[in-house]
Amino acid sequence: MSSAATAAIERSSTHEYDFTDRHFNLLRELVARHAGITLNDSKRELVYGRLARRIRALGLRGFDDYCALLERDEGAEMGEFINAITTNLTAFFRENHHFDFLAQTAIPEFVKANAASRRLRIWSAGCSTGEEPYSLAMTLLESVPSAERWDIRILATDIDSNVVATAQAGVYGENRLQGVSAARRQQWFTKQDCAAGQFRVKPALQEIIRFAPLNLMHEWPFKGPFDAIFCRNVLIYFDKPTQHRLFERYGQMIANHGYLFIGHSESMFGANTVFELIGRTTYRVNRGAR
Numbered sequence: 001m002s003s004a005a006t007a008a009i010e011r012s013s014t015h016e017y018d019f020t021d022r023h024f025n026l027l028r029e030l031v032a033r034h035a036g037i038t039l040n041d042s043k044r045e046l047v048y049g050r051l052a053r054r055i056r057a058l059g060l061r062g063f064d065d066y067c068a069l070l071e072r073d074e075g076a077e078m079g080e081f082i083n084a085i086t087t088n089l090t091a092f093f094r095e096n097h098h099f100d101f102l103a104q105t106a107i108p109e110f111v112k113a114n115a116a117s118r119r120l121r122i123w124s125a126g127c128s129t130g131e132e133p134y135s136l137a138m139t140l141l142e143s144v145p146s147a148e149r150w151d152i153r154i155l156a157t158d159i160d161s162n163v164v165a166t167a168q169a170g171v172y173g174e175n176r177l178q179g180v181s182a183a184r185r186q187q188w189f190t191k192q193d194c195a196a197g198q199f200r201v202k203p204a205l206q207e208i209i210r211f212a213p214l215n216l217m218h219e220w221p222f223k224g225p226f227d228a229i230f231c232r233n234v235l236i237y238f239d240k241p242t243q244h245r246l247f248e249r250y251g252q253m254i255a256n257h258g259y260l261f262i263g264h265s266e267s268m269f270g271a272n273t274v275f276e277l278i279g280r281t282t283y284r285v286n287r288g289a290r
């Protein structure tokens with residue numbers, strides 16, 4: 001017997017539901033087509049685990065039923081399927097050097113460039129449960145001089161409607177606040193109307209953020225330009241051509257003085273874009289390329 005066949009038998013003997021190559025290939029084709037997400041073979045167990053939960057919740061008999069449901073009615077279950085597959089790991093002030101750069105270098109430049117309009121626009125694309133846009137909001141409100149006299153807006157979007165709802169609610173357990181200093185907890189969070197051990201972000205942060213579900217593979221219903229785009233730890237799930245198309249589209253959305261921030265394991269290597277690398281996963285518009 002081949003080692004692949006042995007592995008398949010071992011896998012199925014530990015599984016509540018039969019999960020074959022046909023199921024896995026169909027599911028990964030659907031997630032690639034709908035969300036741009038590429039799932040390699042190492043993600044097989046992850047897909048099984050997350051969708052077995054979904055199958056149980058729906059009272060289905062197994063993966064045959066689940067695949068048939070997705071094929072039959074892409075609209076209704078497709079969103080839940082994508083929600084189940086996405087990986088939403090995030091944290092407040094994750095990759096903190098980007099927030100330091102924003103406060104010390106980018107914001108002073110934006111303030112000069114936008115002195116006439118007094119508008120500032122930042123996009124958190126792939127915002128997950130909200131820690132990234134709230135970290136951006138704290139940084140902006142702390143670093144823009146007389147911020148109350150500026151029109152500051154953060155657009156925070158994600159394909160996963162569940163995480164967008166969590167982000168909008170803005171309530172976090174203490175264990176989620178590790179990246180937030182005591183002074184910032186005091187200034188930007190309250191324990192009022194929260195269960196024990198929970199913190200709620202203050203309205204001042206929520207007021208400058210607009211949360212919305214958005215699939216980056218679809219049309220974007222806004223024009224920009226953004227002073228900064230944060231798309232961190234999202235591109236890693238896409239194949240190279242999809243990443244390159246996104247960089248091109250971000251190039252069309254970014255102001256001349258703008259910056260694009262990507263995640264620690266991501267790179268624009270090989271992409272033909274208007275951006276030039278100026279620091280750790282930090283890109284600026286190359287004026288000559290525009």
Ligand SMILES: C[S@@+](CC[C@H](N)C(=O)[O-])C[C@H]1O[C@@H](n2cnc3c(N)ncnc32)[C@H](O)[C@@H]1O
Nearest residue numbers: 035086089090126128159160215216232233234
């Ligand atoms: C690992 S989280 C990163 C969160 C945050 N940007 C950070 O760096 O902490 C990746 C997020 O990308 C979202 N995502 C994946 N594919 C997407 C797509 N096609 N359109 C929009 N968001 C997507 C996922 O739902 C997930 O919340």
